[in-house]
Amino acid sequence: MKILLPALCAILFSPGSASAADPAPPPNVILIVSDDQGYTDFGFMGSKVAKTPNLDRMAAESLLFTRGYVMPVCSPTLGCLFTGQLPHVHGITGNDLSEASIEKQHASGKMDRSPLTRQFTGNEVLFPKELAKDGYLSFQTGKLWNATAAEVGFTEGMTDREGRHGGDGLSIGRKTMKPIFDFIDEAGAKKKPFFVWYAPLLPHEPHNPPAEILAPYKTMGLSGKSAKYHAMVEWFDRTCGELDDFLKQRNLTDNTVVIFLVDNGWDAEQGNRGKLSPYEMGIRTPVFIRWPGKVKPLRDETTLASVIDIVPTVLKICGQKPPASLPGLDLLDRDAMTARKTVFVEAFTHDIAQLGAPEKSLVTQVVINGLDKLLIPGPRRPDKDFTSAPEEIALYDLKSDPMEKHNLADERPETVARLKALQAAEWKLPDAE
Numbered sequence: 001m002k003i004l005l006p007a008l009c010a011i012l013f014s015p016g017s018a019s020a021a022d023p024a025p026p027p028n029v030i031l032i033v034s035d036d037q038g039y040t041d042f043g044f045m046g047s048k049v050a051k052t053p054n055l056d057r058m059a060a061e062s063l064l065f066t067r068g069y070v071m072p073v074c075s076p077t078l079g080c081l082f083t084g085q086l087p088h089v090h091g092i093t094g095n096d097l098s099e100a101s102i103e104k105q106h107a108s109g110k111m112d113r114s115p116l117t118r119q120f121t122g123n124e125v126l127f128p129k130e131l132a133k134d135g136y137l138s139f140q141t142g143k144l145w146n147a148t149a150a151e152v153g154f155t156e157g158m159t160d161r162e163g164r165h166g167g168d169g170l171s172i173g174r175k176t177m178k179p180i181f182d183f184i185d186e187a188g189a190k191k192k193p194f195f196v197w198y199a200p201l202l203p204h205e206p207h208n209p210p211a212e213i214l215a216p217y218k219t220m221g222l223s224g225k226s227a228k229y230h231a232m233v234e235w236f237d238r239t240c241g242e243l244d245d246f247l248k249q250r251n252l253t254d255n256t257v258v259i260f261l262v263d264n265g266w267d268a269e270q271g272n273r274g275k276l277s278p279y280e281m282g283i284r285t286p287v288f289i290r291w292p293g294k295v296k297p298l299r300d301e302t303t304l305a306s307v308i309d310i311v312p313t314v315l316k317i318c319g320q321k322p323p324a325s326l327p328g329l330d331l332l333d334r335d336a337m338t339a340r341k342t343v344f345v346e347a348f349t350h351d352i353a354q355l356g357a358p359e360k361s362l363v364t365q366v367v368i369n370g371l372d373k374l375l376i377p378g379p380r381r382p383d384k385d386f387t388s389a390p391e392e393i394a395l396y397d398l399k400s401d402p403m404e405k406h407n408l409a410d411e412r413p414e415t416v417a418r419l420k421a422l423q424a425a426e427w428k429l430p431d432a433e
Contacts, residue, residue: 027318030198031081031198032199032261033263034202034236036264037262041266051230051234054237066300067302069343070264071264071307071347072265072274073276073350076092078144079091081307083123084127088358090120092145093352093362095351097113097115098352116352119146120145120146128155130153137186139156141158141172141197142169142200143169144197173202177243202236202239209235210235213238214231226269257314259288259313276347276386278347282387287305305343306344310328341369345366347365362380364389375396377390394407395409
């Protein structure tokens, strides 16, 4: 079963709308998705350069997993967020179609994205529609590849036309936060729970931060590109602070669940070489969930979290039973989370070779088992020159070698065999052509 998750159930209830005798209103949920940010580039993750005071505070108030994993490029990751499945299941393995797989072109000469839309929206369960059944209002802003807000089940949204990244939704954060604030007030007036999808094009390129934010970074001895990137990180953090301040103003903090993660990595020194990369700078992210009075703040530096955990977590928060077919876990189920030993990541070509045949685009399979990490080359090589991937089996000890400099595959063949077996059980590939 496949699931779409735009309506990640960010509910908002008007304060004082229920008496003490009434049952507690459903919790509101806001999902914040950073765009192209290295996992190290937060104050709460140890950065001495990135200024993220708002996210630092929010993380300190949350259950924080420092070892979260996503796919190494945005569209497949967003597919996971909407469906609760890995890319080889939900079918969106890349950002675009390859020339060989394009069915037709628009008269304008632009790519016809309708095949991707059909693949994306053809999932058995659309997450926002499931939330709507329980009365949730949902609002999409920012990134939304290959479909409109309505097509994936949002009750409202900013992306209302075909587009690559999200069309009109991309104005959120960079230009204004008002659409979100208006929606929250609207939900409160209607006394409806809500879900907000906040996935701004931040700190994503273009790196054009306001001059007043950029100025201090110019004095730090950073490269020009790095200075602009870190200023974008701070700009993004400020928007998160604006959103959190609005919740406080409306007395909504205690009944609003905030979930945070990054869609894929970024290397501040190497530019976009974090994108499409199966190495840690491309796929690792902090994941935190804040629910005042319900979730005890805790910094967890051991447990593995995955992007596919978001859907079952939000469904349970919103009072639904996740389908048994979903492979992810509830982030709030400590027993299940701490018992997990392995998560999987899939890296594909940027352009999809053939919809419905994920193996034809597969570059690398990744198995993270405790602190062991195995990279298994697929039948394809990267199709963009700004990424890297191993050409042979690679095994790394993330405890002693967090930046993956020393391949231990030849020294630990038994570990390689064990992790390959785990991957084979997760997804048995057809023979490479």
